[in-house]
Amino acid sequence: MSxxxxxxxxxxxxxxxxxxxxxxxxxxxxRDKLSGELAADLDMLRNVLxxxxxxxxxxFMLCDTRAALVYINGIIDKEALRENVLRAxxxxxxMVNTPGYSSGxxxxxxxxxxxxxxxxxKEAVEIGSILEGILGAGIALLFEGxxxxxxxKLPAFETRSVGEPQTxxxxxxxxxxxxxxxYTNLSMLRRKIKSPDLRLERMQVGRVTGTDVCVAYIKGIAxxxxxxxxxxxxxxxxxxxxxxxxxxxxxxxxxxFSIFPTVGNTEKPDRVAAQLLEGRVAIFTDGTPFVxxxxxxxxxxxxxxxxxxxxxFSSSLFRSLRILALIxxxxxxxxxxxxxxFNPEILPTxxxxxxASSREGxxxxxxxxxxxxxxxxxxxxxxxxxxxxxxxxxxxxxGALVLGDAAVSAGLVSAPAxxxxxxxxxxxxxxxxxxxxxxxxxxxxxxxxxxxxxxGLFLGFxxxxxxxxxxxxxxTPYLSPLAPFSKGDLRDTxxxxxxxxxxxxxxxxxxxxxxxxxxxSPPAPPGDKRNSRGEGDG
Amino acid sequence: xxxKTLTLIISLALPFFLASGCWNKVELDQRAIVAGFxxxxxxxxxxxKVTVQxxxxxxxxxxxxxxxxxxxxxxxxxxxGYTFFDGLRNLAMVTGxxxxxxxxxxxxxxxxxARDDIGKATDLYERxxxxxxxxxxxxxxxxxxxxxxxEMGLEKIWAYxxxxxxxxxxxxxxxxxxxxxxxxxxxxxxxxxxxxxxVRLVSKGEEKGEITAGENKARPPxxxxxxxxxxxxxxxxxxxLDERETRGLLWVTGKIKSGIIVVPAPGDxxxxxAFEIIRAKADxxxxxxxxxxTITVEVEEEGNLGEEQPDSVDVTVPGVLRELExxxxxxxxxxxxxxxxxxxxxxxxxxxxxxxVHRKYPGEWKQLEAGWDEIYPxxxxxxxVDARIRRTGKITKxxxxxx
Numbered sequence: 001m002s003x004x005x006x007x008x009x010x011x012x013x014x015x016x017x018x019x020x021x022x023x024x025x026x027x028x029x030x031r032d033k034l035s036g037e038l039a040a041d042l043d044m045l046r047n048v049l050x051x052x053x054x055x056x057x058x059x060f061m062l063c064d065t066r067a068a069l070v071y072i073n074g075i076i077d078k079e080a081l082r083e084n085v086l087r088a089x090x091x092x093x094x095m096v097n098t099p100g101y102s103s104g105x106x107x108x109x110x111x112x113x114x115x116x117x118x119x120x121x122k123e124a125v126e127i128g129s130i131l132e133g134i135l136g137a138g139i140a141l142l143f144e145g146x147x148x149x150x151x152x153k154l155p156a157f158e159t160r161s162v163g164e165p166q167t168x169x170x171x172x173x174x175x176x177x178x179x180x181x182x183y184t185n186l187s188m189l190r191r192k193i194k195s196p197d198l199r200l201e202r203m204q205v206g207r208v209t210g211t212d213v214c215v216a217y218i219k220g221i222a223x224x225x226x227x228x229x230x231x232x233x234x235x236x237x238x239x240x241x242x243x244x245x246x247x248x249x250x251x252x253x254x255x256x257f258s259i260f261p262t263v264g265n266t267e268k269p270d271r272v273a274a275q276l277l278e279g280r281v282a283i284f285t286d287g288t289p290f291v292x293x294x295x296x297x298x299x300x301x302x303x304x305x306x307x308x309x310x311x312x313f314s315s316s317l318f319r320s321l322r323i324l325a326l327i328x329x330x331x332x333x334x335x336x337x338x339x340x341x342f343n344p345e346i347l348p349t350x351x352x353x354x355x356a357s358s359r360e361g362x363x364x365x366x367x368x369x370x371x372x373x374x375x376x377x378x379x380x381x382x383x384x385x386x387x388x389x390x391x392x393x394x395x396x397x398x399g400a401l402v403l404g405d406a407a408v409s410a411g412l413v414s415a416p417a418x419x420x421x422x423x424x425x426x427x428x429x430x431x432x433x434x435x436x437x438x439x440x441x442x443x444x445x446x447x448x449x450x451x452x453x454x455x456g457l458f459l460g461f462x463x464x465x466x467x468x469x470x471x472x473x474x475x476t477p478y479l480s481p482l483a484p485f486s487k488g489d490l491r492d493t494x495x496x497x498x499x500x501x502x503x504x505x506x507x508x509x510x511x512x513x514x515x516x517x518x519x520x521s522p523p524a525p526p527g528d529k530r531n532s533r534g535e536g537d538g
Numbered sequence: 539x540x541x542k543t544l545t546l547i548i549s550l551a552l553p554f555f556l557a558s559g560c561w562n563k564v565e566l567d568q569r570a571i572v573a574g575f576x577x578x579x580x581x582x583x584x585x586x587k588v589t590v591q592x593x594x595x596x597x598x599x600x601x602x603x604x605x606x607x608x609x610x611x612x613x614x615x616x617x618x619g620y621t622f623f624d625g626l627r628n629l630a631m632v633t634g635x636x637x638x639x640x641x642x643x644x645x646x647x648x649x650x651x652a653r654d655d656i657g658k659a660t661d662l663y664e665r666x667x668x669x670x671x672x673x674x675x676x677x678x679x680x681x682x683x684x685x686x687x688x689e690m691g692l693e694k695i696w697a698y699x700x701x702x703x704x705x706x707x708x709x710x711x712x713x714x715x716x717x718x719x720x721x722x723x724x725x726x727x728x729x730x731x732x733x734x735x736x737v738r739l740v741s742k743g744e745e746k747g748e749i750t751a752g753e754n755k756a757r758p759p760x761x762x763x764x765x766x767x768x769x770x771x772x773x774x775x776x777x778x779l780d781e782r783e784t785r786g787l788l789w790v791t792g793k794i795k796s797g798i799i800v801v802p803a804p805g806d807x808x809x810x811x812a813f814e815i816i817r818a819k820a821d822x823x824x825x826x827x828x829x830x831x832t833i834t835v836e837v838e839e840e841g842n843l844g845e846e847q848p849d850s851v852d853v854t855v856p857g858v859l860r861e862l863e864x865x866x867x868x869x870x871x872x873x874x875x876x877x878x879x880x881x882x883x884x885x886x887x888x889x890x891x892x893x894x895v896h897r898k899y900p901g902e903w904k905q906l907e908a909g910w911d912e913i914y915p916x917x918x919x920x921x922x923v924d925a926r927i928r929r930t931g932k933i934t935k936x937x938x939x940x941x
């Protein structure tokens with residue numbers, strides 16, 4: 001239903017201009033190459049950039065040739081510019097007299113090879129690539145009478161320092177989280193995976209913003225078809241700007257009209273590394289700490305990275321708890337409605353009497369109570385997220401005292417309804433990655449239970465289950481390893497087996513390279529025959 | 539295609555919301571939770587008197603007191619109808635709320651109706667979805683209505699109190715705990731006579747005796763006493779078992795879980811010794827020899843010496859425990875024999891001997907079955923009781939006065 005409404009809305013919009021806006025597009029036709037005349041080329045750049053106030057053009061003499069530096073103030077490393085570029089060009093060139101210096105190709109090539117003590121230097125002929133270099137935190141070096149310019153990458157701008165991620169805090173495990181700067185994020189990943197097989201492929205998305213996007217995977221583990229598919233879908237994105245990975249997510253997900261996410265996100269480098277090692281593909285986006293991972297399975301939402309760091313007994317226990325919480329938060333209000341309005345006989349007598357006594361004199365029917373309290377809870381939660389921290393306390397006081405306690409004592413809602421709402425709300429925080437879907441399911445189930453009791457609830461449950469089973473994320477069934485069933489993967493599903501018992505990569509994703517450990521066996525005392533690496537696991 | 543899908547979804551979803559119309563929906567506060575049913579013959583010919591005890595959940599915490607000072611959170615409604623179901627629906631005219639039958643724990647049937655036809659009470663239980671066949675079936679000496687109108691011990695919802703008492707009494711062995719499902723199972727058997735728990739009213743403070751409720755009617759306050767059993771032939775009640783006979787019945791059917799056996803002390807008959815039953819097992823073994831059918835009832839009982847009236851026994855003296863075991867065995871045998879002779883009087887196979895014969899001699903049973911009523915009263919019943927004493931408590935001898 002929503003699909004066709006969306007389509008209708010989309011069709012009313014004018015067709016967007018599909019051509020990619022690269023910086024070269026701003027260059028007048030026929031003048032897309034350097035002319036070799038320094039003044040003209042500089043004028044050209046100045047014009048194209050609209051004589052921007054942060055544009056800096058520094059002209060100087062390189063021995064006896066006029067040259068110019070072009071850069072944008074504030075995004076480049078001025079220290080390095082001074083020491084390694086300007087000084088080298090203006091002072092050192094006068095002292096060196098290397099044999100090759102005076103001969104060779106163009107001046108630009110000679111400067112690049114002999115003078116600049118900067119790692120990332122590229123030669124550029126087209127105005128477009130020069131502009132790209134300048135705008136991508138670099139310096140352009142132009143020479144009088146030369147058709148080749150140099151672009152030097154010297155980024156240095158204010159970034160947030162690496163801190164603990166707010167959304168995924170852990171008790172045990174690495175506390176670093178991604179930041180907004182892409183290359184810092186990539187460095188964090190590189191530090192975790194020191195393998196030549198780690199592939200980082202750069203793409204640019206956003207016709208105006210030209211946002212750097214990096215597709216990361218481990219060659220030999222990731223399914224090349226999935227990597228191809230990711231790149232293909234990224235290339236298809238035609239959008240002015242990409243400010244957060246959420247923009248990309250909506251373009252590359254499999255089920256855009258589903259309430260369930262089919263693309264995962266995380267801001268923890270260790271989680272991304274683990275995902276890559278299982279054969280997934282990660283998509284880094286410049287400007288956001290949230291990294292997307294595909295394929296994304298439903299059961300990933302109940303798996304925390306901490307599960308793999310703490311001992312397997314407690315990990316398994318907490319996983320089961322998270323599944324319980326997921327069921328509670330989606331079904332508890334509906335169960336309350338179905339039981340209290342339709343089938344109270346399933347309650348034990350004392351509980352029924354307690355519930356009946358608290359329902360006495362409550363003006364709303366059970367479904368009304370639960371819906372009203374549910375909406376109030378969501379409003380409070382949303383307010384708590386948006387408000388500045390000092391005001392947040394006021395919200396919680398209003399929520400806890402006024403809406404909870406006072407509403408019950410005034411007889412507006414019954415105490416069980418408040419308990420149900422509170423439990424539902426708390427449980428919804430246990431599985432944060434499905435929180436959007438949870439709210440929809442919760443309200444749908446509640447309304448269906450309000451109309452037809454348990455029949456409605458189970459009808460809704462069946463619909464959701466059918467929908468989940470129909471979803472796929474990059475060719476991987478969303479409910480795997482449950483449906484289709486994969487016995488080996490169950491070790492890391494509801495439970496988390498010890499690492500020495502999980503020698504196999506998850507089959508549904510990492511089947512290309514099914515073993516992640518050699519023959520593994522539990523640790524044994526020295527001299528024990530189990531140490532002889534005889535047996536593997538199944 | 540898009541429009542088709544949309545139409546399909548809407549046409550599928552709309553009936554769910556419109557046609558269901560909150561089907562079967564009754565808010566909790568709109569339900570009258572029935573704690574117990576009572577069924578009697580009404581004064582008008584051909585009608586039944588239906589009594590329901592309705593819980594008042596609001597008063598469970600409030601600590602309201604009835605006139606007698608006992609806690610109460612119930613109201614009792616009585617009405618009549620041509621059948622049980624009809625009567626229940628007629629009650630809605632009085633209660634103002636829809637009666638909710640699922641949480642009831644007991645069904646009390648008056649003696650008069652039970653002697654006439656208890657099937658009038660049980661069919662609704664089997665047929666309707668709401669009432670539960672796990673309810674205890676009690677037969678009142680007198681009127682069921684009176685039982686439901688009488689306050690019960692410490693429980694605020696009296697009918698639940700009666701239910702708890704039935705459960706507790708079965709651990710005592712002085713009344714059977716018969717659920718309606720058990721009763722109906724016995725009805726289905728061609729030979730086994732169904733039994734039901736007996737309940738009656740006694741005046742407060744009065745010693746337990748053989749007084750029927752009818753005699754006490756004018757003398758309040760009364761209290762409910764659950765003891766004994768009612769014996770049926772098919773749907774008709776034929777007689778009562780007293781406490782002792784009831785325990786005899788329970789020994790044979792293996793339902794004894796606990797209880798106290800009191801015997802006179804060896805050597806001093808004025809002093810008594812009490813045993814606690816720890817474990818009991820029973821087996822009915824029919825034997826066919828030369829066309830003669832005999833039944834052997836094997837009972838294995840284990841118990842502890844729970845109490846003696848000092849200073850009547852010395853368990854350290856060899857042979858004393860043997861003697862005590864013998865006395866206990868005799869006490870059990872007496873109880874069983876009492877039940878057997880009572881059942882012969884009533885010609886009701888309450889023990890299920892017929893079913894045991896059926897299981898062992900399925901071939902011969904075909905001839906026996908038809909004439910079981912003639913065979914049963916003269917059936918030879920042997921007892922093989924094995925009573926053991928396992929422990930004698932924390933002490934061997936009671937505190938001895940120094941002389």
